[in-house]
Amino acid sequence: MTRLIIWRHGNTDWNADNRVQGQTDTPLNALGVEQADAAAALLAELKPDAIVASDLQRATRTAEALAALTGLPVCTDARLRERFYGQWQGLTMAEVAARFPTEHARWRNGDADPGCQVEALDDLAKRIGTAFQTAADANPGGTTVVATHGGGAKQGCGHLLGWGPPILRALGSLQNCHWTELRHDQVRGWQLRAHNVGPAAREPIPAAI
Template identity: 85%
Template sequence: MTRLIVWRHGNTDWNAGNRVQGQTDTPLNELGVEQAAAASDMLAALKPDAIVSSDLQRAARTAAALAALTGLPVRTDARLRERHYGQWQGLTMHEVAARFPAEHARWRAGDQDPGCEVESLDDLGKRVGAALQAAADETPGGTTVVATHGGGARQGCGHLLGWSPEILRQLGSLQNCHWTELRYDTVRGWQLRAHNVGPAAREPIPAAI
C-alpha cells in the first residue's frame, strides 16, 4: 500500500505575526527549527522511502531535518508551493481586511476565487495534487514524506481524495510541523488515514497562510 505523509513546514515569524506568506520565501524561526527536529524524530520511525519538498526555504529546511536523520535525499518540486496570495502577500490579515474589505469578506465566506490576484482554490488543489500524485508514483508501495504548506496540503489532499470544497472547509488547518496521512490501494483509491498528527505544539494554532 502506497503511503503519503503530507507535512506542513515549521513555524516562521510571519506565521507568528499572522502575516500572509503565500509564496514569499520566508525562513523558519527558532521555534520552527525545534519543531522540525521534533517531528523528524517521529517521522523517521515510519521508515520513509523518499522525501519531497516545496522549494520554498521554510519547507525545504523542514525536510532537511528529516533527511539528516534518514540519510535520504530531498527532491524539490515547485508545484508544492503555498497558494499565491497576490496583493495580500506580506500584509497582516488585519491589513488585508482594511485594504480589501470586499475580497476579504468573500475569502472568509469560502469564495474559491476572491480576487486581488489570489490563486483560486481549484488551481491550487490541481497543482499540489499533481505534485503529490507524482511523489507517490515515484515510490509505489512505499512511504513518501512531502514537506509543503498548510493551505496547499489541504487542497492537494482534497484533490486526491475527490472531496468537494464544502467538505474541505470542514477539515481543520494543519498546525506547524504536523501532517496528514493518505494511503492508496487499487481497490479503494486514496483514503485519509490521519490528520493533524505531530509533536505537541507550544504555540497558538496559526492560520494556514
C-alpha cells in the same frame, strides 16, 4: 499500499505575526527549527523511502531535518509551493481586511476565487494534488514524506480524495510541523488515515497562510 505523509513546515516569524506568506520565501524561526527536529524524530520511525519538498526554504529546511536522520535526499518540486496570495502577500490579515474588505469578506465566506490576484482554489488543488500524485507514483508501495504548506496541503489532499471545498472547509488546518497521512490501494483508491498528527504544539494554531 502506497503511503503519503503530507507534512506542513515549521513556524516562521510571519506565522507568528499572522502575516500572509503565500509564495514569499520566508525562513523558519528558532521555534520552527525546533518543531522540525521534533517532528523529524517521529517521522523517521515511519521508515520513509523518499522525501519531497516545496522549494520554498521553510519547507526545504523542515524536510532537511528528516533527511539528516534518514540519510535520504530531499527532492524539491516548485508545484508544492503555497497558494499564491497576490496583493495580500506580506500583509497581516488585519491589513488585508482593512485594505481589501470586499475581497477579504469573500475569502472568509469560502469564495474559491476572491480576487486581488489570489490563486483560485481549483487551480491550487490541481497543482498540488498533481505534485502529490507524482511523488506517490515515483515510489509505488512505499512511504513518501512531502514537506509543503498548510493551505496547499489541504487542497492537494482534497484533490486526491475527491473532496470539494464544502468538505475541506470542515477539515481543520494543519498546525506547524504536523501532517496528514494518506494511503492508496488499487481497490479503494486514496484514503485519509490520519490528520494533524505531530509533536505537541507550543503556540496557538495559526491560519494556514
